[in-house]
Amino acid sequence: MTGLEYAIAGLLFMGVFFYAAGSLGLLRFPDSASRLHALTKADNVGLGLVALAVALHWGSVAVAAKIAIVWLFAIFTAGATAQVLGQSSKDETDPRP
Amino acid sequence: MSLVFDLVLCLMILGTAAASLLMRSALGGIVFFIAFGNLLGIAWLSLGAVNVALAEIAIGAGVTGILLILAHARLSAMGDPVECEPTSPWMRAAVAVICGGLIVLLSVAVLSISPTDRMGAQIATLMPALGIENPVTGVLLAFRAYDTLLETFVLLGALVAVWAIAPPRGWPQRPASLAIATPVSLTVIGTFSRVLLPASLVMAAYLVWTGSDLPGGAFQGGTVLAGGILVAALGGAIALPRADDMRLRSVLVLGPAMFLGIGLGGIALGRFLSYPVGLEKALIVAIEYALALSIGATLALLVAGKPVPPAAVQEGGD
Numbered sequence: 001m002t003g004l005e006y007a008i009a010g011l012l013f014m015g016v017f018f019y020a021a022g023s024l025g026l027l028r029f030p031d032s033a034s035r036l037h038a039l040t041k042a043d044n045v046g047l048g049l050v051a052l053a054v055a056l057h058w059g060s061v062a063v064a065a066k067i068a069i070v071w072l073f074a075i076f077t078a079g080a081t082a083q084v085l086g087q088s089s090k091d092e093t094d095p096r097p
Numbered sequence: 098m099s100l101v102f103d104l105v106l107c108l109m110i111l112g113t114a115a116a117s118l119l120m121r122s123a124l125g126g127i128v129f130f131i132a133f134g135n136l137l138g139i140a141w142l143s144l145g146a147v148n149v150a151l152a153e154i155a156i157g158a159g160v161t162g163i164l165l166i167l168a169h170a171r172l173s174a175m176g177d178p179v180e181c182e183p184t185s186p187w188m189r190a191a192v193a194v195i196c197g198g199l200i201v202l203l204s205v206a207v208l209s210i211s212p213t214d215r216m217g218a219q220i221a222t223l224m225p226a227l228g229i230e231n232p233v234t235g236v237l238l239a240f241r242a243y244d245t246l247l248e249t250f251v252l253l254g255a256l257v258a259v260w261a262i263a264p265p266r267g268w269p270q271r272p273a274s275l276a277i278a279t280p281v282s283l284t285v286i287g288t289f290s291r292v293l294l295p296a297s298l299v300m301a302a303y304l305v306w307t308g309s310d311l312p313g314g315a316f317q318g319g320t321v322l323a324g325g326i327l328v329a330a331l332g333g334a335i336a337l338p339r340a341d342d343m344r345l346r347s348v349l350v351l352g353p354a355m356f357l358g359i360g361l362g363g364i365a366l367g368r369f370l371s372y373p374v375g376l377e378k379a380l381i382v383a384i385e386y387a388l389a390l391s392i393g394a395t396l397a398l399l400v401a402g403k404p405v406p407p408a409a410v411q412e413g414g415d
Contacts, residue, residue: 073296080289084282091279 008053015049018042032089040082044075103143110136123179127165134158147312148233151304155320156396163327164400167275171402228378230310237314238381242370246360249353249388256349256395260340263403269341272401276333286332290325294334297325305389309378315352315385319392326397340404345394352391356384 001009025038051071055064113136117129138154141147172179220232220240227235237245260268277283301322308314329335338345359380363371372380 076289076292080285083285084277084279087279087282087285 004056004059008056011049011053011056015046015053018046018049022046032092033086036082036086036089040078044078047071047074103140106136106140106143110140121180124166124169127162127169130165131158131162134162148231148314148317151312151317152320155317155324159324160320160396160400167400167402171273226377227372227381229381231308231312231314233312234308234314234381234385238384239372239377242356242360246353246356246370249356249391252392252395253349253353256399259399259403263340264406267403267405269339270404270407271339272337272398272403273405274333275327275330275337275401277331283333286328287334288332290329290332290334294325294329297321297328301325301389301393302386305385306382308385309382315388316392318385318389320396322389322393323396323400326393327400330397330401337398337401348390348394349398350391352384352388355387359384 019042022039022042025042026035029035029038048071051067055067058064058067110133113129113133117126117133120126120129134157135154138150138158141150141153169179217232220235223240224230224232224235227239229235263269277286301318304313304318304321305315306313308318326335330337359372360370362373363369366373
């Protein structure tokens with residue numbers, strides 16, 4: 001294995017670790033707010049690491065740019081949905097508007 | 098891809114399918130169904146069928162998923178029990194026999210295709226005449242064009258069926274607003290959709306254009322467009338049109354009508370749905386763009402549902 005392949009494997013491993021941590025948080029944390037906290041933060045880091053690994057694996061600027069766009073849309077979507085989920089879980093626990 | 102990856106993927110597909118069927122909560126079942134659709138898309142990708150993967154993830158998981166979630170939300174709002182009663186053992190046995198029979202028939206059909214089948218090679222020899230390089234688009238828009246033509250009319254027919262169940266006072270008003278009820282969430286999704294809608298337009302146009310030579314096409318592009326429209330409607334950035342809006346109706350029939358018109362023009366050349374020599378690519382791309390617009394509008398309105406009386410516009414959604 002070359003140095004680049006080690007780097008890709010390492011990035012993938014770290015990415016999967018963050019995803020696993022996020023999923024563990026989703027399963028183990030007691031309420032919606034902390035579950036969202038686990039998912040949004042850990043999964044975004046996981047996605048970034050995996051996207052970096054994929055970009056390095058393909059080794060082309062065009063592919064890397066496309067992956068960067070996918071990554072941007074994914075975190076943008078995650079951020080927007082997390083806001084809405086957080087708001088609706090707040091409404092459920094606290095009846096006051 | 099590696100055997101281990103494929104096996105794990107198969108297990109996950111079967112697991113999410115089972116969870117989707119066996120969950121007591123209907124919403125939980127829907128969530129697993131969406132996960133199942135995405136995994137199925139990855140399976141198609143792993144088989145090298147990128148076109149099918151795009152369609153499965155966009156339509157099978159995306160549009161069907163939001164359709165089911167909205168149906169669930171609206172049924173719950175109406176006070177209908179969404180969770181189903183336990184079914185009788187006889188019913189279960191009958192369903193198992195019918196589904197099992199269908200699986201056997203499908204398996205026999207798939208396995209009866211000889212591995213030395215020359216269909217792929219045949220299509221490859223015919224493709225240069227079309228001037229496009231994606232064999233899936235070639236099959237959908239040229240070699241089996243009547244199939245696709247009928248599909249587009251089926252989709253239009255589905256929307257007519259949804260409109261047909263509109264209450265008399267609701268016709269021809271707008272569908273119930275999809276805008277989220279919570280003001281803070283509405284602002285968030287509204288801002289989100291103002292960025293997403295133009296991006297989805299560009300993405301849809303790109304998918305249709307690239308569909309001539311690479312995976313993509315009218316159905317995939319149309320679904321991305323529908324997704325953008327629906328998120329914009331959820332965020333209150335756009336209002337859904339009235340059912341008697343002539344601009345809307347023109348967009349809905351544009352694709353199927355153009356396809357049919359060009360197909361009828363082929364009769365003059367000797368055969369229904371044949372393209373004049375030299376103009377194949379131009380006509381195929383034109384049909385694909387018109388179809389993508391119609392499919393996008395139709396899918397978005399299918400999800401939005403039947404027109405309702407104006408007073409009821411505020412309910413639903415969320």
